[in-house]
Amino acid sequence: MADRFVPGARVVTYLHDPAHHTRLPRYARGKRGVVIEPEGPAELADVSAQGRADVPVEQVYAVRFRARDLWGEGDHHVVLDLWESYLAEDRGDER
Secondary structure, X not given: OXXXXXXXXXXXXXXXXXXXXXXXXXXXXXXXXXXXXXXXXEEOHHHHOOOOOOOOEEEEEEEEEEXXXXXXXXXXXXXXXXEHHHEEEOOOOOO
């Protein structure tokens, strides 16, 4: 499985509110971050939690976010492990 994102890549998380389980925290939706490293492939928890048999395997990435970008304050960083389908290349476009 080839990595779509390399360490240092700027990404943005999808801004969505699915009706089903997701491991993308609400506070991190639609936010910009930086890939630290690939964590390896894993079953997509969103599909697995639905009890479906067609669970895809995706690359998981450690992504760093500035706390102030997530919550409006803070001088530290937060790292989340996120599946590839939660991420898009950050082209700097306004949302």
